[in-house]
Amino acid sequence: MPTVREAALDVMRRHDLTTVFANPGSTEVPFLAGLPEDIRFVLALHEGSVIGAATGYAIAREAPALALLHTTAGLGNAAGALSTARVNRAPLVVVVGQQDRRHLVQEPFLAGRLEQLAGDYPVRTETPPRAQDVPGAIARAAHAARTLRGPALVIVPMDDWAQPAEELPLPAPAQLRLPAAADTGDVGEVAALLDAASAPAMVVGAGADHPVTWEALTLLAERLGCPVWQESFGARAGFPQDHPLFAGHLPADRTRLREVLGAHDLVLSVGAPVFRQYPYEKGPLVRAGTRLAVVTDDPAEAQRAPVALAVVAELPAFCTALAQTAGKGEGGAARTPDAVRPVAERAVPPPPPAKGEPLRAAHVLAELARRLPEETVLVEETPSSRPDLHALVPARRPLGFLSAAMGALGFALPAAIGVRMGAPERPVVAVVGDGSSLYQIQALWTAVRYKVGVVFVVLANGRYAIMDRLADKHENTAPWPDFEEVSVSGMAKALGCSARRVTGHAQLLAELDALLPELPDSTRPLVLEVAVRAEETFQP
Template sequence: MRTVRDAAFDVMRHHGMTTIFANPGSTEVALLADLPDDLDFILALHEGSVVGAATGWAIVRDAPALVLLHTTAGLGNAVGALATARVNRAPLVVLTGQQDRRHLAQEPFLAGKLEGLAGDYPVRVETPLRAQDVPGAIGRAAHAARTQRGPALVIVPMNDWAEPADDLPIPAPATLRQATAADPESVAQLAHLLHGARSPALVAGAAADTAAGWEALTALAERLNCPVWQESFGARAGFPQQHRLFAGHLPADRARLRDTLAPYDVVLAIGAPMLRQYAYVPGPLVHPGTRLALVTDDPNEAHRAPVELAVVAPLPALCAALAAQVPARDQAPEIPERAQPPAPPRPGEALRAAHVLAALAERLPADTVLVEETPSSRPDLHALIPARQPLGFLSAAMGGLGFALPAAIGIRMAAPHRPVVAVVGDGSSLYQIQALWTAAHYGVGAVFVVLANSRYAIMDRLAEKQGGKAPWPAFEEVSVGSLAEALGCPARQITHYDNLISELDSLVTTFETRAEPLVLEVVVEPDPTFQP
């Protein structure tokens, strides 16, 4: 007898979801026992690590990754990571177990109220009305995850897998296609706006971070011969950051933002939220006379944008069509000078994050995927390590901690030919430190550079800005390297610059080929000049 489980596996295969990222419980055993040989199972020791690794995998593959979570506790533990996946626009299909539907009405042990547990972060939530609807629900979730760019949740009662399957050959659309052409009228409106500009500028965002996006946006920027800024708090690089027209990263407070954009009369954001902010500061985003426009493939992003013109369209196609319509500009733009790396520390001088990042910048291959989660060092990282290829930079768009370690693991699994380096603070690493077990167990050759200052440095600075004293202590007792080794992951502690250079020089030839993870715990002093 062909079962719902058999039909579900066929749907998973059809959508390329043959790797299952999971931390299962008893409500999922019926699906997983005697898993077919063509399906791979990846275990992580916490649901945040499960979703984080799947998010990295999905971003690299640009296709839905399959996540399996255990009823209420599992889904509840994963909500923060699912929120990050949604804002990072990572397509995930999330299967969550439920108690046997034959006695759900009595709310038995492990029954969960699951439909609203993840809030509005899933792009779709479905509890199939009957067991035979499960395969179709998985297919619908795959389409929703791909087209709406986020996690789609399917809740499956544990007895459904063994029920007889329907004889429907295609329980959901086998193929779903979206238009890839740009609307000529929209292109003409944008071209008219740019044609009249005296001093235009572009803002590149995470959604442009594809090979086609970089190529089309570069052609447009070179046609306009204008500066290209990176969105603030961008989760990915939308433009080659070593390019002569790259101007840097926009500030995230309005006063500095207004000053930064003051020279421009037209600012066009492409694949980015329109001038995303952090702390609220009164006043307009830009000075009077600066006109704002947006191109995005996310309708919700367009709906909330404070612009005079917002266009929802496929980004590469629209940029290419726009480059063909705007006249070439000869006027040389003013591009801010790039930050210079700091000199190596003098004997007796404290090792700082900028020294580590400058040393990394000299040694990382151009195709490295750099995963960032070090809030107090992010400005130095942006200034010193440009993204030179698509997917050269990745961070958590939501801003929550616990993303970088598992995401780096999923990325390296999905792209074993690319070097993957995660740069994280020691405080950040502790949110998903158990992800290192997965890296060690499955032989994932990612490198984790942990900048260890034994405190929440950015929180300390924020408390100082408020004029108060932070009530939280430092955590000098914590050794990230020891925790890594306890989880089976090799680790080395570095306290001096010469040791750092020696370690990095020995790693240079292994970044692409290594089959073992490594944690470099680098002891650094906080930068007293850093201001969040």
């Protein structure tokens, strides 16, 4: 009779969960000791890095990834990263260790009250009532992670792994199929809205980041001749941002949002909420006369949308059908790609700094944009420089851009590592602020240990620049100090990662020219800490 551990490993293999991201403790040793050779173990030095790397890995592979956490301390440390995984809709199976089942009632040392510790962010949390139920719980978690697109937790007491398994009927489907065809009635209704509009526009978001969806939305936008906006604070790009019809990123306040969308009588949101805001402002999202509709694969996103029509569907199939239908019916404004004209002026890179003038973030981003291969995945976590990054570095391929939709810091470094591990054929560059990098700086050790070739460009201004600008908006002084003494490159070297500090434009060009051509085949992570001046203004 196989053990529960052996049966669970078979379930993991069946669901392609053969890479384990972990920062283990004693409650996980019975599972980990003597892992079979076909199970790859990836150590991270903090649970935030565990979940961040697993999130990047899952997004890159478009399939669930496996993470292992250590009881209360591990799950508690990972809670913020789990919230990011949920909002980024990353499918994760997270096994959480627990004390020995036989004396849990006495609440022994390291026993955890785990079921609610991560709040409502897991899409499923299960504590198997018996050891023999653990393999089935892992299978159900894999299905939940894949279909609900978020982290699914299984809490396993440490003694369960050695118990005998049972030969029972499958405790969960070996395969779970969901309908992927588009409902013709829903397609027709959305197409009718577009055809009836005299000036339609689209807003795209992270849910549309798929090769089939990009192709369909490009065809649709070209036929309708309509501008396409990217959602504000989007985790991923939903449309080629170098296309003439790409209009830019939506502003995150209602005043500017009404102004931007005011010329359109219909705005269709695809794979994006309606609409993400940051500062609260009174008033409607759009002007009277502008109708809103949304197509999304997230039921909760549809249910809270203040729109005339909300459709829940698998986006690749729906958008393909919509592109074949809209703009062809009576009254549809058919246009060909040859008739497409740019709808927005493109950002002009800044001129090089004068001699003795400090670098700005825009200088760094402009030079990156000139050199990055089209297939690069750019992972972003630089809040004060994000507007410059969006303006200067367009996403040109699906998964060309990745950020933390939750807004919590500590995502980019481990996520970039996970993306490169999950999609080794894609070059990966992380652009992070120095303040952001400190939240999961220890992730660099994992990149070194497992030979993950990512370039980490750290924009170092020695302060929380975005917080300074927000304090300025309140016309008040900030109580937090600068931290110019911190050396990110020094910490990287202490973790075994190659690092260099750049202080001038000529040095920046030399470093990028040497690094980026080698990036596609690189197995050596490197930190490029670039000293930049803090910007005086910020507009989210």
